[in-house]
Amino acid sequence: MCFPIPDNIESLRPYVPGKPLDETKREYGLSDVIKLASNENPLGPSPRACAAMRAAMAEVALYPDATGFELKQALAKKHGVSPQELILGCGSNELIELLIRTFVAPGDSALIADGSFIIYSLALQAAGRRAIAVPLRRDDWRYDLPTMARALDDTARLCFIANPDNPSGAIVTRAELTDFLEHVKERFPKLLVVMDEAYVDFVDAPDYPDSLALRAAHPNLVVLRTFSKSLGLAGLRVGYGILDARLANYLERVRMPFNVSNLAQAAALAALTDSEHLAATQALNRAEKAFVLDGLAKLDVDVIPPQGNFVLIDTHRPSAPIFEAMLRRGIILRPLLNYGMPTCLRISFGLREQNRQMLAALEEVLVGTPRSA
Ligand SMILES: Cc1ncc(COP(=O)(O)O)c(C=O)c1O
Known part of the structure; x- marks a missing residue:
């Protein structure tokens, strides 16, 4: 069929959302996956x-x-x-x-x-x-x-x-x-x-x-x-x-x-x-931001000081294999190739145990991946 597509639509690239939890479980045969890719609230909704x-x-x-x-x-x-x-x-x-x-x-x-x-x-x-x-x-x-x-x-x-x-x-x-x-x-x-x-x-x-x-x-x-x-x-x-x-x-x-x-x-x-739920969310974010920043300071990455519920890191290595290696360990981060930041990843702050696992996995992955020249 020869149907004319407007030029602006032909060249449009779809928005790439954070990789979904269930898809990651299926693809990697994992039962537990931690998603730190879409800046969602780790406490869930207000009761x-x-x-x-x-x-x-x-x-x-x-x-x-x-x-x-x-x-x-x-x-x-x-x-x-x-x-x-x-x-x-x-x-x-x-x-x-x-x-x-x-x-x-x-x-x-x-x-x-x-x-x-x-x-x-x-x-x-x-x-x-x-x-x-x-x-x-x-x-x-x-x-x-x-x-x-x-x-x-x-x-x-x-x-x-x-x-x-x-x-x-x-x-x-x-x-x-x-x-x-x-x-x-x-x-x-x-x-x-x-x-x-x-x-x-x-x-x-x-x-x-x-x-x-x-x-x-x-x-x-x-x-x-x-x-x-x-x-x-x-x-x-x-x-x-x-x-x-x-x-x-x-x-x-x-x-x-x-x-x-x-x-x-x-x-x-x-x-x-529900001001209680909001206050708990803010308190959690404050604590986990400090915990994650402290952990990242010990790793070979640069960090942009964050004001949201996530942090941007520059790994100085191509981010795609790091993203992939983290997925294999059951952790979804957000690669930023489509933002023109090919060595950066965005990490949402999760619950303490999720953040602990993320930091341990990231350390392991970074040690195994040399910086690009
Ligand atoms: C800066 C910014 N604006 C707007 C949105 C859209 O949020 P929503 O459509 O869920 O209200 C987001 C979501 O990630 C965002 O990061």
Whole structure:
């Protein structure tokens, strides 16, 4: 069949997710596998979220509340915004796509950092929209906002900033962000700056910017959050955005109705009330981050100081055989070839025993694999 495929779709490479647990067990004949590849919550979901889901199961024959009324009310209260400033999505991933579909017209573009979260460039390419891509700094994989500001042109409608970034785990500081925002305010009034804050609950850097507070001076800010990480609901697919109410209304027009299921809405609402589960998640992450960093310091790798629930390591060896050798030992890490980081791996922080096993296996693998020249 000679069916024409648009060029932007023909050249699209699918997103490569973390290797699934069951697939790894099957392929390697293992009964126990540790997945440290997708920055999920090692404590699992909040028990309150599970109870709410069980109760909501009786309603799955019905379509969910298309407006997400209750969840928006709760989020509005939590963040001190109006429900009209909120948009709900099937994960924050959907909101990235929705922002592009809604605000980037043919001929317009979006500014991204090459080496940051890959969904931005994939979603732009899928939509047939141009990316203005500026590489992350090579020495520390941090956003180079001054160079990004210089790369902007009048076609740019969106700028995506992952803060903390994935896969580097590094942050954009308050001073860096405000300099950038002041620059664009004067010269690029048609640009929305999207702060993608999937890992916000894990940050302990004192110079991390409060993007919600910055919205008062910079109404062109859009803040994305997710229930997938600290709130342990990755499998349910629910995230949200906070932005100017007039702009949110356009997103509401474009999004598909019922994009957040009734189970997801019920669980998300309950998870917001479970401050104990969030505190336990944060405490675990703090302890395990320290434990893993301490272990990595004894190995032959370089580490980017992390602010999320994962760490980027440079092994100075091709990562594919290391990834493979770790799989054979029942541990799934995340190789980053598609991020242009062929010697790096990303490791999520797990439970103590999982981290202990990961460090022991990694030591063994690294000792057996000489550094590339
Ligand atoms: C920086 C960043 N943004 C957004 C997401 C998407 O999260 P979700 O679609 O699960 O809300 C992720 C997931 O890994 C991420 O790392």
